[in-house]
Amino acid sequence: MKEQLIVIVGPTAVGKTALGVSLAKKYNSEVISGDSMQVYKGMDIGTAKVTAEEQDGVSHHLIDIKHPKETFSVAEFQESCIPLITQVNKKGHVPLLVGGTGLYINAIIKQYQFESMPTDxxxxxxxxxxxxxxxxxxxxxxxxxxxxxxxxxxxxxxxxxxxxxxxxxxxxxxxxxxxQTEEQTVSPYTTAMVGLTMERSKLYERINKRVDIMIEQGLVEEAKALYDSGIRGCQSVQAIGYKELYDYFEGLYSLEDAIVNLKQNSRRYAKRQLTWFRNKTDATWFDMSNGLNEQTFTEICTFIEGEIPFISK
The missing domain is CATH 1.10.20.140 (Histone, subunit A)
Structure with a gap:
């Protein structure tokens, strides 16, 4: 029998984290982060990393496993993620892979073969x-x-x-x-893939508000600590939320302009994420425009239990 996997995808700020925790609590399971930047220690605010309070007792994996000076590739992610899926399945639970990094998600679902790619x-x-x-x-x-x-x-x-x-x-x-065609056409997992979407204007409003909250929570200070510690030109600080503030620290923009750029880049990224997931995955989409209400949660659970019949038992 195939191992089982629930996947939650969608653009930034759409509500993936909260849904992942709610589903993990319902199904007594664990969350695996599918985010390429939440792997970095000390980059909490800018990556919207799930807090201990938000985790609410649910185990989360592949968060805070790298120093910001280190690189982290999709191949490394795959190497770390696949054993975790097996580990949670062996406990009799269905793991939840939650994230917005499309290539990471497909590297698991389609089991990309990286070892054959040559290097120089x-x-x-x-x-x-x-x-x-x-x-x-x-x-x-x-x-x-x-x-x-x-x-x-x-x-x-x-x-x-x-x-x-x-x-x-x-x-x-x-x-x-x-x-890039080296992928399995049939997933090695019995998968329920949930896509979250939202009215564009509401999503953009949420993104703008999220950035304002990040600034209030100390994003500038978090990014400055990385900058002052000599972390420059690394993969980690190319992330949206850090590169814009690095431009401010370098004197290229005012803080006000850096925040405007951060909001704009976040909105553009969300648009690219939606396009990517719609074109490259077989997700079944659920509208989060009214938030994670009881009706939407029930619809998502009904879908998951239809795709993975054993989960409701």
Whole structure:
């Protein structure tokens, strides 16, 4: 019998964390974070990391496992996540994979095969140095020239992914976009994939409000502590919420303008997330415009129990 898995996806600020905790409590289960930035210690406010209070006694995995100076790849995520899914299943429970990093989610659902991808460390180091000198967009332009399709699907600020695409293309001579078909067409899990959406205006309002709350909670001070400790040019601080404030610390923008940029970048990211999940997953969508009310929660539970019949027993 296949292992079982509940997946919750959707854009930033839509309510994934709260739903994950509510479902985990109902089904006596555990949450696995599918967020590429919540792995970093000391980056709590800007990543909207679930607090101890919000966890409400529910076990959460793959949070606070890396120092901000360290890198963390989708392959590492897959390597860490798959054993956790097995571990929770062996306890007789169905784990909940909750997050907004689409590539991470699909790496689990479709079991991407990463080990066959070749590497060239020297070339990768060259590209990292180029990115530091010339900026992310220059490398993204290089990718456009050799693999327009990959450039279209990878955002310029996802610099690790841009570098990886350039590296693989150079080593193999085959465009990176043509090599991303190494996935299982049938999921290794019995999966219930829940997608959360919301009226665009309400979502954007929630994002703007969330940023204001983050600032009140001390996001500027959190980012400044990272900046002052010498964490620069790392994967972690390329995250939305940190890179905008780093621009402020560097004197490129006023604090007011940095916050405006942060809100705008967060809204754009949410839009990209929605598009990605709609195009790249088989999620069944639930509207959260009225919040996580009893009716919506019941509908989601009914859907999950239809996909994973044993869960309600």
């Amino acid at each position: 460390k020297r070339y990768r180091d060259e590209l990292e140095q180029l990115a530091s000198k010339l900026g992310n967009y220059e490398l993204h332009t290089m990718l456009k020239e050799v693999d327009p399709k990959a450039a279209e699907s990878i955002h310029p600020n996802n610099i690790r992914r841009v570098i990886r695409a350039l590296e693989v293309t150079r080593v193999t001579g085959i465009p990176f976009s043509r090599q």
